[in-house]
Amino acid sequence: xxxxxxxxxxxxxxxxxxxxxxxxxxxxxxxxxxxxxxxxxxxxxxxxxxxxxxxxxxxxxxxxxxxxxxxxxxxxxxxxxxxxxxxxxxxxxxxxxxxxxxxxxxxxxxxxxxxxxxxxxxxxxxxxxxxxxxxxxxxxxxxxxxxxxxxxxxxxxxxxxxxxxxxxxxxxxxxxxxxxxxxxxxxxxxxxxxxxxxxxxxxxxxxxxxxxxxxxxxxxxxxxxxxxxxxxxxxxxxxxxxxxxxxxxxxxxxxxxxxxxxxxxxxxxxxxxxxxxxxxxxxxxxxxxxxxxxxxxxxxxxxxxxxxxxxxxxxxxxxxxxxxxxxxxxxxxxxxxxxxxxxxxxxxxxxxxxxxxxxxxxxxxxxxxxxxxxxxxxxxxxxxxxxxxxxxxxxxxxxxxxxxxxxxxxxxxxxxxxxxxxxxxxxxxxxxxxxxxxxxxxxxxxxxxxxxxxxxxxxxxxxxxxxxxxxxxxxxxxxxxxxxxxxxxxxxxxxxxxxxxxxxxxxxxxxxxxxxxxxxxxxxxxxxxxxxxxxxxxxxxxxxxxxxxxxxxxxxxxxxxxxxxxxxxxxxxxxxxxxxxxxxxxxxxxxxxxxxxxxxxxxxxxxxxxxxxxxxxxxxxxxxx
Numbered sequence: 001x002x003x004x005x006x007x008x009x010x011x012x013x014x015x016x017x018x019x020x021x022x023x024x025x026x027x028x029x030x031x032x033x034x035x036x037x038x039x040x041x042x043x044x045x046x047x048x049x050x051x052x053x054x055x056x057x058x059x060x061x062x063x064x065x066x067x068x069x070x071x072x073x074x075x076x077x078x079x080x081x082x083x084x085x086x087x088x089x090x091x092x093x094x095x096x097x098x099x100x101x102x103x104x105x106x107x108x109x110x111x112x113x114x115x116x117x118x119x120x121x122x123x124x125x126x127x128x129x130x131x132x133x134x135x136x137x138x139x140x141x142x143x144x145x146x147x148x149x150x151x152x153x154x155x156x157x158x159x160x161x162x163x164x165x166x167x168x169x170x171x172x173x174x175x176x177x178x179x180x181x182x183x184x185x186x187x188x189x190x191x192x193x194x195x196x197x198x199x200x201x202x203x204x205x206x207x208x209x210x211x212x213x214x215x216x217x218x219x220x221x222x223x224x225x226x227x228x229x230x231x232x233x234x235x236x237x238x239x240x241x242x243x244x245x246x247x248x249x250x251x252x253x254x255x256x257x258x259x260x261x262x263x264x265x266x267x268x269x270x271x272x273x274x275x276x277x278x279x280x281x282x283x284x285x286x287x288x289x290x291x292x293x294x295x296x297x298x299x300x301x302x303x304x305x306x307x308x309x310x311x312x313x314x315x316x317x318x319x320x321x322x323x324x325x326x327x328x329x330x331x332x333x334x335x336x337x338x339x340x341x342x343x344x345x346x347x348x349x350x351x352x353x354x355x356x357x358x359x360x361x362x363x364x365x366x367x368x369x370x371x372x373x374x375x376x377x378x379x380x381x382x383x384x385x386x387x388x389x390x391x392x393x394x395x396x397x398x399x400x401x402x403x404x405x406x407x408x409x410x411x412x413x414x415x416x417x418x419x420x421x422x423x424x425x426x427x428x429x430x431x432x433x434x435x436x437x438x439x440x441x442x443x444x445x446x447x448x449x450x451x452x453x454x455x456x457x458x459x460x461x462x463x464x465x466x467x468x469x470x471x472x473x474x475x476x477x478x479x480x481x482x483x484x485x486x487x488x489x490x491x492x493x494x495x496x497x498x499x500x501x502x503x504x505x506x507x508x509x510x511x512x513x514x515x516x517x518x519x520x521x522x523x524x525x526x527x528x529x530x531x532x533x534x535x536x537x538x539x540x541x542x543x544x545x546x547x548x549x550x551x552x553x554x555x556x557x558x559x560x561x562x563x564x565x566x567x568x569x570x571x572x573x574x575x576x577x578x579x580x581x582x583x584x585x586x587x588x589x590x591x592x593x594x595x596x597x598x599x600x601x602x603x604x605x606x607x608x609x610x611x612x613x614x615x616x617x618x619x620x621x622x623x624x625x
Contacts, residue, residue, distance in 0.1 A: 001258070004198050004452045005279030011191040011456065015466045018184050023468045024530065026101040027189060028182035030076040032144040033171060036061045038164035040151055059084040060167070061095060075100050075583050079123055094126040098583050099140060101470065101532060104147055108134040136162055142186050145169075185470055192471045195456050196478030199449040203482065208442050210260060228432045231422050232439070232492035237344055237415050239491035241498050242401040242436055243298060247288050250494060253441045254284060257448070282460070283451055286500050287444070298404050305348065306339045312353045313338075320365045325382045329389035334360050336396040337416070344405040344412045352409055359413045363420050367392060374424070395423055398433065403495040436492050443493035443501065450482055450504050457511045465511070469533050472515060476536040479508065483543040509551075512537050516554050524561045524588070531587040534558070538591075541598035552606070555599040562588040562595070 040057040061082035075098045084091040092113055097106020109123065109130035127133070138149020145166040152159045201207060232238050244250050258280065313335050323330045337360035342348055345356070371388040372381065399419065405412065423429050456475055458465045466472060483505065490498050516537050519526050527534055541551065566588035568581055 014188040034169040192475040203446040241495040325385040333389040440493040
């Protein structure tokens with residue numbers, strides 16, 4: 001964990017060194033000119049009888065950049081030709097392709113004829129006589145000397161993996177000729193990618209399983225654990241989490257998280273400890289503020305309800321069939337349960353107090369009756385009654401620790417009745433309490449992961465958030481996987497931690513919206529040239545936890561700007577222009593498809609939350625794509 005603040009600070013310092021006019025540039029990666037060795041593995045096919053071409057295909061290709069390219073374009077176009085070295089029948093290949101950042105795509109045309117390497121026009125002439133065509137989609141190394149990806153054979157419908165490396169550079173000095181600004185952008189992108197990876201590691205199954213490993217599990221305990229885990233997920237009250245009035249519980253859990261992830265090497269590093277402590281203090285402060293926000297208000301509400309119930313119970317006789325066995329304990333438990341029901345209800349009137357008192361009477365009677373049914377012979381009924389009342393008081397204290405729900409009385413009564421019925425002993429109560437604590441500690445780990453990305457994208461004291469497009473894209477790759485976890489794993493954790501997570505998610509979506517809005521302002525040119533970043537931003541809209549009408553409008557704007565580019569025709573264009581236009585059309589079409597799906601997802605979630613049909617869907621239908 002202590003690596004996160006250090007890597008984040010390094011990324012921000014590098015970001016500040018990138019000139020404003022270079023912040024929207026790509027990684028500056030281009031396939032290096034020279035002789036390459038490409039290897040394609042065994043092909044696979046949906047047709048069981050078709051086994052592909054050969055097991056391993058190796059061939060050499062001489063790649064060259066297409067001359068006279070516009071430096072302002074984001075695509076780096078290249079061509080090449082070569083021969084197979086593995087005895088393939090079609091032993092000559094002509095290639096044309098393009099790279100954008102680390103993403104490289106090219107088309108291979110295979111033939112028995114000798115390949116020519118004169119340029120784009122030669123490729124199209126060669127393609128007319130080819131016997132086989134393959135489309136390659138791969139990723140380049142930052143130095144542009146290695147690639148790894150997949151290929152698809154158009155005629156045979158087969159696909160497989162492909163890898164290649166530069167065997168001999170045409171201009172060896174060019175490999176080391178990367179400009180200073182490009183090196184800064186590449187290094188910053190690697191660091192932000194590392195921040196995202198470390199964030200995922202923090203909340204990975206392996207990291208979180210260490211928390212579970214601290215508890216001793218037997219077969220019997222595991223069976224009860226499953227019951228309480230289901231209870232946490234289904235109970236609206238328990239899933240809201242406990243309050244921590246003085247912050248002591250949260251402090252202990254945070255210390256436990258720090259200690260588990262502490263690295264002595266980083267702690268002893270000169271200058272690193274101050275950065276780590278400052279980063280940790282930010283998280284400490286957020287958690288404590290959220291923890292103590294509503295504690296006084298809830299305590300006041302609890303005292304007021306208890307006085308009202310006590311006053312009502314003193315003037316009305318509530319007696320059950322077991323009340324005479326331990327009248328003092330019985331009466332105390334009865335009033336506490338009724339107060340707990342009202343504490344989580346949104347209606348506190350004389351009528352609701354009476355309803356809560358009668359519901360409390362039924363709950364206590366049922367609890368004592370079930371305890372008597374499980375009791376061993378020879379144990380006095382009075383003792384069993386007193387023990388059950390004592391357990392009921394302990395359960396009620398836990399319910400009072402939960403944040404007030406402000407729900408419907410009937411729903412609250414049903415939920416509380418299920419809680420009392422599930423907890424049959426003090427051991428069960430301890431097990432449930434341990435579950436609440438464990439889930440809180442896990443959510444703290446997840447919150448640290450989420451907060452680390454937020455601090456990377458946002459300001460931190462005098463250090464501004466990153467602004468280089470390539471670096472933001474690298475950081476955002478991990479965000480959808482992080483967000484997916486919070487929709488189901490926060491149930492039962494501390495209410496303060498849940499609040500911090502919600503605020504952090506909202507802040508991240510605000511930052512995403514700001515970046516997306518700046519790209520939308522550039523209209524089609526900015527969106528298509530930064531298609532990879534836009535897709536990384538849109539990926540987060542599929543796991544939207546807090547959709548807004550602003551998101552809907554942004555998505556509609558993207559579709560409107562990209563539609564004209566996606567419908568561009570290459571008829572009558574020169575081979576060079578046709579290649580450039582095809583690449584832009586392909587990027588725009590991907591943006592349109594992804595935006596349409598994101599718009600449907602976001603509008604659906606928003607309409608469900610508003611409980612009314614979304615008017616934004618009508619606007620979506622007005623844009624045809």
